[in-house]
Amino acid sequence: MKEVNVGICGLGTVGGGTFNVLERNAKLITGRTGINIRVARVATRTPRTDINLGDIPFSTDVFDVVNDASIDVVVELIGGYDTARELVLAAIENGKHVVTANKALIAVHGNEIFEAAAKKNVIVSYEAGVAGGIPVIKAVREGMAANRVDWIAGIINGTGNYILTEMRAGREFAEVLKEAQDLGYAEADPTFDVEGIDAAHKLTILASAGFGVPLQFEKAYTEGISEITPYDIAHAEVLGYRIKHLGIARRREGGIELRVHPTLVPRSHLIAQVDGVLNAVLVDGDAVGQTMYYGPGAGDEATASAVIADIIDAARAVASSSNQRVPYLGFEPEAMENLPVLPMEDIQSAYYLRITAMDHPGVLAKIASVLSEHGINIESIMQKESEFKDGRIPVIILTHTVQERQMNRAIEELEALSDIDGRVVRIRAENFEG
Amino acid sequence: MKEVNVGICGLGTVGGGTFNVLERNAKLITGRTGINIRVARVATRTPRTDINLGDIPFSTDVFDVVNDASIDVVVELIGGYDTARELVLAAIENGKHVVTANKALIAVHGNEIFEAAAKKNVIVSYEAGVAGGIPVIKAVREGMAANRVDWIAGIINGTGNYILTEMRAGREFAEVLKEAQDLGYAEADPTFDVEGIDAAHKLTILASAGFGVPLQFEKAYTEGISEITPYDIAHAEVLGYRIKHLGIARRREGGIELRVHPTLVPRSHLIAQVDGVLNAVLVDGDAVGQTMYYGPGAGDEATASAVIADIIDAARAVASSSNQRVPYLGFEPEAMENLPVLPMEDIQSAYYLRITAMDHPGVLAKIASVLSEHGINIESIMQKESEFKDGRIPVIILTHTVQERQMNRAIEELEALSDIDGRVVRIRAENFEG
Missing domain, CATH: 3.40.50.720 (NAD(P)-binding Rossmann-like Domain)
Incomplete structure (x- = not known):
């Protein structure tokens, strides 16, 4: 032998x-x-x-x-x-x-x-x-070899997914992180996991193996989950979405998107059901369509x-x-194609916005008009009864897909309005439909 | 080149x-x-x-x-x-x-x-x-090559899964089948799909590739979904389960289980969320644990x-x-190991039972005592107000895992009781925990 x-x-x-x-x-x-x-x-x-x-x-x-x-x-x-x-x-x-x-x-x-x-x-x-x-590299390099891979989206950090899963019960980030550290799911210095750096390492590799482009980790965009609140998680759920810390790589004309950030995903999509420390990677190919690979990401x-x-x-x-x-x-x-990673301003996404507005007549019209001027279409809007009892009301908006550059400009303008209090909370959303 | x-x-x-x-x-x-x-x-x-x-x-x-x-x-x-x-x-x-x-x-x-x-x-x-x-053969033969594969369970017939998904809205089997035929999801002669023969073909192959045993299609047990009612689907949901047409292969001492039948799976498990014509295969290996492969099973x-x-x-x-x-x-x-396929009586499973009992005092005690005599433990029991208004009441029981032989004997004895009306409806259940 x-x-x-x-x-x-x-x-x-x-x-x-x-x-x-x-x-x-x-x-x-x-x-x-x-x-x-x-x-x-x-x-x-x-x-x-x-x-x-x-x-x-x-x-x-x-x-x-x-x-x-x-x-x-x-x-x-x-x-x-x-x-x-x-x-x-x-x-x-x-x-x-x-x-x-x-x-x-x-x-x-x-x-x-x-x-x-x-x-x-x-x-x-x-x-x-x-x-x-999860044998996902084998799936991408060999199982999907007939396909032009169009995008990859994954829950590829178990610690972050555990924290977001637990936060659905209304618990704060810091409290759950502490618990994850006690359970040994999170490191004493949790930066790599919760800020998306570990996920960006993995996403960089997946994108290169899927698209046939050089590894470009230094160009990956990372945004962590430490700013996510139970309030936004709950409101995303009401809108039919769940917040996951996703790595997303997408082939676009002239470049690739390479980004890790909290993302609203439809609750009806299988990837929304991947909870706790488990991992899952969605891969979309032009011939096969969407496939998903699920299992333990560590151990x-x-x-x-x-x-x-x-x-x-x-x-x-x-x-x-x-x-x-x-x-x-x-x-x-x-x-190999020498495609660059697109600057974050060039990516396209839908957005969840939470705006704290003064309860004045016409404030909603002003918000809508700012969005409209920047070519941003609203998919749904939720104006809540003021829970602050102080004249401020939260307005929650889900937009259609738009370029991030337009959204940045719109948010800048919204935050400058006298009727808007503080910063606009913005979380990206994906429907996995394009 | x-x-x-x-x-x-x-x-x-x-x-x-x-x-x-x-x-x-x-x-x-x-x-x-x-x-x-x-x-x-x-x-x-x-x-x-x-x-x-x-x-x-x-x-x-x-x-x-x-x-x-x-x-x-x-x-x-x-x-x-x-x-x-x-x-x-x-x-x-x-x-x-x-x-x-x-x-x-x-x-x-x-x-x-x-x-x-x-x-x-x-x-x-x-x-x-x-x-x-779905590149599941590659996953099993290569990706899992380090593992002793212990069991495989899959939704591997899109037609059957489409029908069961639609039946959750309370629709009858025959009506949904007709619709599936009109949509081109089901053949004019739907036997291969709805009676589990197509799934048994695929399961036979998966089992051999996972366990390293010869192909033994002729020994596979098949049971179709044509007897499933919206009533049982609804009651399974109340118990926290969903009915899926699963192919299950399991390595046991001295043989393998190889069976396709309607199966209650926990609603909290990812495989319960696989709807419509899509396929998914769960594979359990001794090193990796549970992994799942999901995507289009046809097209x-x-x-x-x-x-x-x-x-x-x-x-x-x-x-x-x-x-x-x-x-x-x-x-x-x-x-290759020359392991036989175990006779269906030797398989182990949990069971959903629906018993139509006469509303007499002590009938529940009689049912419980028959089950107990055959070593069958009850996980949960639901006795409904009589909806028939005719003195008959449905009793729904979920059991712990037991050998099918014991269950067959218990059902035979239950059906012979004068307090029991007609046949006992029996659907197997899996918790994916062993």
């Missing part, structure tokens, strides 16, 4: 899960592949006493793995940017295939890494980096499931010396 | 869609593969005037395609059993790779076809046969999307002369 040697770098949550599942399901994996996939070396800075490595060579220097001539596939699970980048580039330089779960590394350094890998004709795969255990063995799927694909390539592989970002390098 | 020649047999709905998408997205597909995938021959009994084949060789005898020495990949889209079987076996005999959308063919003749294909070392793939455009270009994904995979193998491929049913032939 053919044998493929795997070296694991990093034995934390995902590394431990990967080792355990490879051991537990070794016979099953051989049954699926006809290949003996052997863990031939493990390196981790902090050894774990709860994992029995048997007589597998072990070291605390991860570079020992990439310098071991017997290793065919290097599995990078140390996380972070700098050492991970060095490690992966060293592995490639040594002619080894690479599997990683590191979305930050791929989103930020992927173009450099894939270029180096193409020169050495090695695989670099990253299924586990996007939506954890030791869930993520290991994706890491090992990549190891198996690499092992098949090693065992067959095949050069005909799925391209790094789904397209052959020469077929 | 490498060139791979494809021959299309059958130019109906899916064949036409496949041809059109291959033409429209030719440049994009070359960009994804680095291969020129050429339609080099088309055969169909009934030529189509709405498709311009240009100078592609055309004939009315599909066997011309498998006998054309230039063809690398034969695409079988003629449907049916006998001619399709002959055609596919002839293609294999001639050393050609095969892509098919024919679930009936694979479910019934797959074991024979895969054995012949293994001898000739050719690919036979069938993504489009299961859940149309010309949606199905073509899956056909072409298979063509692309085959083209990669042709272009690289690779022998290291994904096995037909996800496992190497020698790793």
Whole structure:
């Protein structure tokens, strides 16, 4: 039987899960592949006493793995940017295939890494980096390969989705965040999760694999969920919408939209029903239409499931010396389009607006006329009885799709009106219809 | 550039869609593969005037395609059993790779076809046969390859799901079926769809690819939706459940469960929210947990999307002369387990029971004692005010999980009670928790 040697770098949550599942399901994996996939070396800075490595060579220097001539596939699970980048580039330089779960590394350094890998004709795969255990990269790069992918929208950060789910019960952001931290769903510094940076890493990768464009993480727009209130969540529900922290990538004439922000989605759409820490990615292709991929976006063995799927694909390539592989970002390098990420002002969206107006005659007419002057059409409007008992009334508006530039100008003008109190609350909305 | 020649047999709905998408997205597909995938021959009994084949060789005898020495990949889209079987076996005999959308063919003749294909070392793939455009076979065979798959449950017949969705508004089965026929969702003879035979074909394939067992369509249990009433749908909703026509495959000690029947699923579960003609497949793996794949289960270009994904995979193998491929049913032939399909009496399920009882004192105690004697525990019970005004009252019971054999005996005993009127209505229920 053919044998493929795997070296694991990093034995934390995902590394431990990967080792355990490879051991537990070794016979099953051989049954699926006809290949003996052997863990031939493990390196981790902090050894774990709860994992029995048997007589597998072990070291605390991860570079020992990439310098071991017997290793065919290097599995990078140390996380972070700098050492991970060095490690992966060293592995490639040594002619080894690479599997990683590191979305930050791929989103930020992927173009450099894939270029180096193409020169050495090695695989670099990253299924586990996007939506954890959900095989969505495989779906986009292979399952959807017949399609022009038009847009991708995903709930790709479990922490943020857990917080928004809990806030539907009327609880404040800060209180739920604290609880998520206590439960271990959120980090002590929650910035990456709640401000959309982690989601933007994943979205950047999905967009490149779907559209065939270079990775452009630095151009992604991110807006977090910390300003979302139970008040807006409740009013969105009344309008038939749910607020989700979505990553949205859309192919437009001359560029792509790449943005992470709180978004109203129709409650009747399946993605509105994805609750708690779970992830889901909607992909729209010109032939297939909308498909959705759902499951756990994190967790030791869930993520290991994706890491090992990549190891198996690499092992098949090693065992067959095949050069005909799925391209790094789904397209052959020469077929990549150099589409820019559009500036945020150029994106198109519908909008939820919450305006605090003085209860004067004609105020509604003034608001409507400002919107109309900027080409903004109203889908529905809700003027509530004043709950403030102070002459101020909330006006809630859902608009049709318009360019963000127009909306920015309209909001500027609305906020300058003497009849409007304070800032206009603006949350984008998607109907998944275009 | 490498060139791979494809021959299309059958130019109906899916064949036409496949041809059109291959033409429209030719440049994009070359960009994804680095291969020129050429339609080099088309055969169909009934030529189509709405498709311009240009100078592609055309004939009315599909066997011309498998006998054309230039063809690398034969695409079988003629449907049916006998001619399709002959055609596919002839293609294999001639050393050609095969892509098919024919679930009936694979479910019934797959074991024979895969054995012949293994001898000739050719690919036979069938993504489009299961859940149309959703890349669920790829997910199960490759994306989940690290996992012991424990169960699979799917809404895999769009017609049945459309009917049950519409019946939630209180409409009768026959009325909605008629409408579905008028809309073109249901065939003039709806047996295959509404009696679960089409779903059983797909489930048989999913189970084999997930568990690594031979195809055993003839052992699958099927029960249709024609007996479902709006009354039971409404009462299931009150209990927090929705009735779906599910295909369920589950790995048990000593065998597998393989069954298609109406099933109560918790309304809070994502699969309960899959409405209309759409499909979804839930897959539970020991490492990843539950993942779900959702999208269109039919349609010309949606199905073509899956056909072409298979063509692309085959083209990669042709272009690289690779022998290291994904096995037909996800496992190497020698790793297949010869697990039998368990008799229906051995399956385990929870149950919804609707019993029409005479309004006598003690009747509830009698029912409860019969259930208890057979080891059946009640999860919830609903005794309604008599709506019949004739001394009969409906008693609705949701049980915990029990073996079907016990339930059959209990129902037999219940129906023999003088206090019980007519038959006991029984619908199985799943909580997706084991």
